[in-house]
Amino acid sequence: MTIEAFIEKFSFAIEVEPSTLDADTDFKALDIWDSLNTLSIIAMADADFNVALSGQDVESSRTVGDLWQVVKAKSKLL
Amino acid sequence: MKALSGVAVRAIAAAVPTDVARTQDYEYLNPEERLRFQKATGIASRHIVRDGQCASDLCIAAAEQAFEYLDWSRDSVGVLVLITQTGDQPVPATAIVIQQKLGLPQNCVAFDVNLGCSSYPYGLAIVGSMMQSLGINRALLLIGDVSSRVCAKHDKSSWPLFGDAGSATALELDEHATPIHLDLMSDGSGKDAIIIPGGGLASKRPPPLQGTVQIEASADGTLRRPDNLILRGADIFSFAISKVPLSIRRAVDAGGTTPDDIDLLVLHQANKMINDTIAKKLGFTPDKVPTSIEHYGNTSSASIPVTLCTNASLFREARTIAVSGFGVGLSWGSAVLQLPANSILTCVESDAIY
Numbered sequence: 321m322t323i324e325a326f327i328e329k330f331s332f333a334i335e336v337e338p339s340t341l342d343a344d345t346d347f348k349a350l351d352i353w354d355s356l357n358t359l360s361i362i363a364m365a366d367a368d369f370n371v372a373l374s375g376q377d378v379e380s381s382r383t384v385g386d387l388w389q390v391v392k393a394k395s396k397l398l
Numbered sequence: 399m400k401a402l403s404g405v406a407v408r409a410i411a412a413a414v415p416t417d418v419a420r421t422q423d424y425e426y427l428n429p430e431e432r433l434r435f436q437k438a439t440g441i442a443s444r445h446i447v448r449d450g451q452c453a454s455d456l457c458i459a460a461a462e463q464a465f466e467y468l469d470w471s472r473d474s475v476g477v478l479v480l481i482t483q484t485g486d487q488p489v490p491a492t493a494i495v496i497q498q499k500l501g502l503p504q505n506c507v508a509f510d511v512n513l514g515c516s517s518y519p520y521g522l523a524i525v526g527s528m529m530q531s532l533g534i535n536r537a538l539l540l541i542g543d544v545s546s547r548v549c550a551k552h553d554k555s556s557w558p559l560f561g562d563a564g565s566a567t568a569l570e571l572d573e574h575a576t577p578i579h580l581d582l583m584s585d586g587s588g589k590d591a592i593i594i595p596g597g598g599l600a601s602k603r604p605p606p607l608q609g610t611v612q613i614e615a616s617a618d619g620t621l622r623r624p625d626n627l628i629l630r631g632a633d634i635f636s637f638a639i640s641k642v643p644l645s646i647r648r649a650v651d652a653g654g655t656t657p658d659d660i661d662l663l664v665l666h667q668a669n670k671m672i673n674d675t676i677a678k679k680l681g682f683t684p685d686k687v688p689t690s691i692e693h694y695g696n697t698s699s700a701s702i703p704v705t706l707c708t709n710a711s712l713f714r715e716a717r718t719i720a721v722s723g724f725g726v727g728l729s730w731g732s733a734v735l736q737l738p739a740n741s742i743l744t745c746v747e748s749d750a751i752y
Binding site for chain 1: 630633640671
């Protein structure tokens with residue numbers, strides 16, 4: 321999996337156009353961001369990457385790229 | 399885990415209060431947020447107790463319905479277990495008070511168990527094991543919570559989720575009963591995911607909290623009293639979608655069955671997204687996963703019996719079901735069991751105070 325694929329899945333999960341996001345997007349600063357989006361991202365990571373993200377993982381990541389690093393690190397442990 | 403043999407479910411009843419709180423009327427979310435909340439959680443309304451009605455009252459209303467259906471003599475009931483986290487008072491155990499209110503005999507074993515969303519499979523295990531090992535013929539398993547009484551109304555992460563409900567499951571020794579297969583799990587490292595931090599003795603360790611009521615801001619910025627419930631939804635979500643499918647699979651495997659042998663999968667009603675994910679992982683289509691969350695919200699410990707009783711028409715014939723409860727503790731568990739035809743009674747509304 322590449323970060324491009326992750327960005328696409330991420331955008332689909334929070335229902336925005338993929339072109340509006342990149343690795344440096346501060347996702348929690350997005351107008352549409354709310355706590356339900358956190359659940360959507362956790363569901364996406366589980367379904368598409370087989371990774372169990374915690375609420376804290378999402379909370380402590382600032383950018384989409386930060387979260388991708390967490391997903392990558394967790395998927396290596398599998 | 400060994401199967402629980404020789405114990406049959408005879409009836410399951412559930413009761414909710416009459417007052418309805420609709421998501422579309424919740425003043426702490428704007429109209430757009432209400433729609434979004436309803437779509438994601440599946441919760442359109444919940445039933446909430448009026449002042450004075452307790453978990454015991456809802457459980458007694460359900461138990462009375464079960465007695466009426468079964469025509470059991472009250473003297474024949476030898477075990478009464480109440481599972482709740484919102485008992486009527488800290489001491490004594492609410493089950494003992496209910497023993498008297500239901501007119502059960504003094505030789506009836508009665509006690510409370512402190513569990514939440516995982517109550518149903520745990521309750522079957524606790525009560526069924528006692529019946530088997532002590533040779534007690536009939537038992538009532540009461541499960542219910544009035545979560546609305548412990549959530550702050552302005553707390554958007556808890557108040558619009560929870561509904562109040564009580565339930566009663568009547569069990570009887572029966573050597574011909576199909577064994578109940580169980581999977582029961584615990585993980586105390588997740589204790590903070592759902593917690594009422596105040597009110598117990600740990601919160602009174604030195605230095606004690608000053609005053610009788612203290613408002614404090616939690617990490618999410620919401621003001622709560624120490625005896626309000628805090629729910630960290632993202633952590634529960636992550637736990638549920640990763641751990642629960644495995645638990646259900648273990649219970650199904652234990653019986654030598656496959657998901658195809660299961661007529662219906664009845665899940666704790668926490669959130670539509672969680673349950674859709676669990677069902678999909680296990681290969682259950684939505685028509686095999688009945689719900690009650692749209693009408694009653696997350697009814698905590700009572701959610702599995704409430705869901706059964708909300709869909710009573712599906713149980714006019716005998717059914718093999720898998721149930722799974724998961725949440726506060728963390729505690730989770732699954733069971734595969736057979737329900738005889740017509741054993742699920744329609745959910746009743748009651749404001750009675752016993």
